[in-house]
Amino acid sequence: MTAPNHLKVIDSHTGGEPTRVIIDDLNIPSHGAISARDHLQSKADWVRTSLILEPRGFDAMVGAYLCAPLDESCTTGVVFFNNHNYLGGCIHGTIGVVKTLAYLKRIQPGTHKIETPTGIISATLADDHNVTIQSVPSFRAAENVTLEVPNLGTVTGDIAFSANWFFLVSSPGPAVHPSNIEELTQFTSAIRDELIKQNITGPKGEEIDHIEVFGPPMSDTEADSQNFVLCPGKAYDRSPCGTGTSAKLACLAASQKLAPGETWRQASIIGTIFTGSYQNHSEPAKIIPTISGEAHINAETTIILNPSDPFQHGINY
Numbered sequence: 001m002t003a004p005n006h007l008k009v010i011d012s013h014t015g016g017e018p019t020r021v022i023i024d025d026l027n028i029p030s031h032g033a034i035s036a037r038d039h040l041q042s043k044a045d046w047v048r049t050s051l052i053l054e055p056r057g058f059d060a061m062v063g064a065y066l067c068a069p070l071d072e073s074c075t076t077g078v079v080f081f082n083n084h085n086y087l088g089g090c091i092h093g094t095i096g097v098v099k100t101l102a103y104l105k106r107i108q109p110g111t112h113k114i115e116t117p118t119g120i121i122s123a124t125l126a127d128d129h130n131v132t133i134q135s136v137p138s139f140r141a142a143e144n145v146t147l148e149v150p151n152l153g154t155v156t157g158d159i160a161f162s163a164n165w166f167f168l169v170s171s172p173g174p175a176v177h178p179s180n181i182e183e184l185t186q187f188t189s190a191i192r193d194e195l196i197k198q199n200i201t202g203p204k205g206e207e208i209d210h211i212e213v214f215g216p217p218m219s220d221t222e223a224d225s226q227n228f229v230l231c232p233g234k235a236y237d238r239s240p241c242g243t244g245t246s247a248k249l250a251c252l253a254a255s256q257k258l259a260p261g262e263t264w265r266q267a268s269i270i271g272t273i274f275t276g277s278y279q280n281h282s283e284p285a286k287i288i289p290t291i292s293g294e295a296h297i298n299a300e301t302t303i304i305l306n307p308s309d310p311f312q313h314g315i316n317y
Contacts, residue, residue: 091242
C-alpha cells in the first residue's frame, strides 16, 4: 500500500481526551475490524505513526480508522491506536467517532452497532448529542493481587478486562489530584514495569497495559470517585477512561458493591465525568457495562505527507 500525499481527519475530545478520526478511504484490504487492525499493524503502521506521533500528534492522542464491518448489521467497523500500539477498544474514542459521524451527517440520533476487534458494541446518540456506549462483556480476573514494587513497597490491586486489560490499584498511592500528575505517572509506570518483570498477566498471558488509581472526588465534582489512568505509551487519560470505568464497574459488581442498573459517576484526573452502569451477562462472572459521555469536534484537518520531510511518518524512537 502506497501512502497518499494528503489525509483528511477530524479531531474531537471526549472529556478532554483527544480522538483523531481518519475520514478518507485508505483502501486497506480487510474483512472487518480484526482484519483491518492486523493489516494496519503489519503492513501500514505508517498510518498510526503519521497521525499520532510528533510532530503532528502527541502522546495522549488516540487515532481511529473506520473500516467496512464484517457484520453487515453494524454501521461501521473501527480500529483504535495510540502512540504505543493498537488498542482492544476505546470508549472515549468511540464517543468521538459517533460525534464525528454525526458531524459529517453520516448518522442520525439513534442506536448504531459498531464492530471493534474485541466485539460488537452499540452506541446511542441522543437528541442532545450525548452518547451512550454499551460495551463488550467485562469481568474481574483476579482480586487483591499483591505486588512488591522497588521504592514503593507493597501494592495491591485487581486485574480486570474490559476490551483492554487493567490493574486497578486499591492500596495507598499518591493522592489522585491534578497537582500530582507527575508523581502518579511515575507511580503507575513503576507498577506496570513490575507487572511485566514478574510476568503477571491476564489468564491467557495478556499484557496488563493500563494502570488505574482511584481516590475521592474533588469537592467541586459530583462523582463517586476520581481516577488516574496510565495508558500504554505512558500517557495519562484526560477523560475518566471508558474502558477503565467499565473495569471498575466489573470489580464493583464482583464485590457486590454496585447493583445492576445503579449509577456510578467516574471523574477523571481533570474533573470530567462519565456516567456508568451495568447489566448482568449470561455468564455469571461477567457484566455488560454502559458508559455515557459527550465529545466535542474541535478540528477538521488535512494531514500533508511530504516525501521530502524526514518526519513524514512521525518521529519514531
